[in-house]
Each structure stands twice: as structure tokens, then as C-alpha cells.
Amino acid sequence: MRVESQPLVSMTNVEKHYGDFHALKNVNLDIAEREVVVVIGPSGSGKSTLCRTINRLETITSGSITIDGKELPAEGAALAELRSDVGMVFQSFNLFAHKTILENVTLGPIKVRKLSKSEADKQAMALLERVGVAHQADKYPAQLSGGQQQRVAIARSLAMKPKVMLFDEPTSALDPEMINEVLDVMEGLAKEGMTMVVVTHEMGFARKAAHRVVFMAEGEIVEVAEPEEFFTHPQSSRAKDFLSKILTN
């Protein structure tokens, strides 16, 4: 599945400290175009931090992260431009509370991509249609269920036509019956060849959609393997321990 060209996202010797806490330890990870990488690990293992460093919502202490061959710039116009190419879906949805569903999806295209309102509306409605919430376009985020909000958040990211999408525990805040509607949309994206980094506890999604599973513990990447291989023959004791805990219930 690996493509031998230049990786789309490349993390080299990345270190992150929060004061005394060593959140990321010498992280090296290349993600190819069209690749779906699922990051799993116990809580506090640094998987969310890793995901958030890719669009520099978290800064790193040392090391290098490149996207499409370009080093992540410091805060400013160049970083804003780069972020517009990197979609992000959050655990807590983070839809703009004072804007309608439609406005949530059109804000980026209008302000960053400089689309006209009518073009942006048209594109947004098509995306909302695709994630199945077009009929809610004029409502406000709080009027939607969690699953619907998260699908809108995915549409909001897609509206920027990103090169890569980051999912930071996208189903962890959802009621169980709403998890699948979000995972279905994500699987659809994976099938279409979207490059994705997904931090999740959903092993079913990892098996179905991932090309590689990255297992993290205590800030380190402990194991990287294809999903079947990882779930059936984990190599490290920490991965075995983690899997035994989550797969028994």
C-alpha cells in the first residue's frame, strides 16, 4: 500500500515537552498520500498531541514536521495557509456556536479561499448532502445531535479541499448509537483516497479502513504494523497488554 514517492506528512525526531512532562519522545512517522493511518494507545500516550502537532495546534520542542515537503512555518500567514490544506476534526466537534450549519461550512471557503457566497453555499450544500445533514442547514449546532454535529464538522473540513485530514478521537464524545454514522462517513473518505490520520479507539474502523496502525505508549511510537498483523500478532508487551484490555469488553 505504501507509495514510494515523497511522503505527504513527515515527522522526524519530534520531541515535545510540557514543562517536566515528556509528551512526545523521538517520534518518526511518514504518511504517504492516500494513506490512512490509525493511531491508538492508552490515554496519556501522546496520540492526540501527535495529531495536533501536524497542523501546529501544538508546537513541538524539537525535530521537524513537513507537509508536502514544506516545513511547518511559525505562527502567521504562512501557517494559516498551510492549515487551510490540513483538515481537522475534533473530539468535541467545535462547530462555531453562533453560526448556522451552513455558515459553519462556508466560513473557511469565503474567508480563506475567497469564494463568493453563492459558490460557497452551493459547495457546502453538496457536502452537507453527502454527510446527510443538508436538511438541517439553517439550524444552529446546539440543535443537532452529536453525530450530526460531527458530520457537519467533517463537511466543514472537506469544504477546504484538504490534502490531509486529521481526526482527533472523532467518536469519543458520541453516544454509542451515533458512532457508526460518523465512522461510515470516514470510511467513505478513506475509500475515496483521502489521506487520513485518525486517533481513535474504534478497532473496527482500524481493521476496515486503515493501511497502518501506529501504537503509542508514554509518548513513544512503540509499534507500527498493518491492522491485521497488529491485532492478531502484536509484537511488544505494551501493545499486547493494551489489546487484551480493550478487546475483552
Next chain:
Amino acid sequence: MDFLELLQMFLSGTWGTIKLFTVALVGSLVLGTVLAAMRVSPTPVLRIAASTYINVVRNTPLTLVMFFCAFGLPFLDIRFGSTSSFNSFVYATIALIAYTACFVAETLKSGIATIPVGQAEAARAVGLSFGQTLNEVVLPQAFRTVIPPLGSVIIAMLKNTSIASAFNNRELISAMRNAIEVRGDLVIPLLFGTAVAYLILALLLGRVFDYLERKLVILR
């Protein structure tokens, strides 16, 4: 001087108060927003400049701020028009704006602090710049959350316009003083009449803020 003439005097005084208030309202909201944005900006110089300004001006009595504007600005030869009454009006509004903007900024800043971090993160993740994030996502929500305390700040400013009467401005208090000069026998009714005029204006303002609060509430 009969009742009709007195009433006319009060009406023109009320109009003077409304003019002062309206210009100062717009100006202090604009300056207050700029100060609040500076206080949360990533640039240390802007943050320090804004907090220094707020700390100094907010802790100076408004009367003294008025003195600075009404006597200090003409001394520096800063004038805005040919008539002294227009200049007095501008000096008084500058003082009101300079002073009230501090309270607007502090109120807004407390509102900004209540907006979940995820809102700004999502805006930045979409590619919005710092300024766009503030303008499109953070400030509109901050304004909506601080409407009730902002109402108190604005009502206080309405009453503070009365200080301008001591600096050659025609408004409610100066109208009352003139009226008392000619009809000293009516001093008690005139005092009450003035109080009622302020009360009516402040209550109307309160209604406007109640309406905005209901209309602009954010569901979370």
C-alpha cells in the same frame, strides 16, 4: 418663564445628552473592542500597551479625564471646529470614549475568556488568521455573552454624560441649572423632572439590552 418654555429647555437638553451619548457609545464600543483585541493578541507590545492604557485611564476619575480633554487639548492647540460649543462637545466625547472604552474592553475580555478554546482552535484549523478568528468567531460570541454586564457599563456612561455639563456642554444637567436660575421657586420639581428624564433614558436602554440578550443568545 412658563411651563412650555421650561419643557422646551428640557427637551433640547435631553437631545444634547442623547447626542453626547450616541457618539460616545459608538466610539467606546469601537475603541473598547480594539483594546480587548490588543489584550489577547499574541504580540507582547500590544498587550502591554493596552493593559497600561486601561490601568491608567480606568483608575483616573472621569472628571479629571474631562479636564485633560477640555483644557489639555486646547492648550496643545488641538481643535476640531471653529465654534467653542462644537469643540466642547468633541472634547467631552473624547473623554467619555477614552474612559468608557476601558470598561468595555475589560468586560469583553472577560467574555472572551468564557469562549471554549476549541472555537478558536477550529477557526485556526480551517486556516483563518488571528484577526479573522477574532472577528468571525471569538468576538461575536464574546459580545453575546457579555450583553448584560455591557448594558451596565453603557448605562453608567449615559449618566456620566452629565459631567460634560461642567465643561460648557448643553445637555440635561445644564438645562436643569439654567431652569433653576430663572425659576428657583420650582427647584424641587425641576430636580425630579431631571431625574425622571435620566430614568426614562436608562430604562429604555435597559430594554434594548434585554431585547439584544434574548435575540442574540447562543445555544450551547
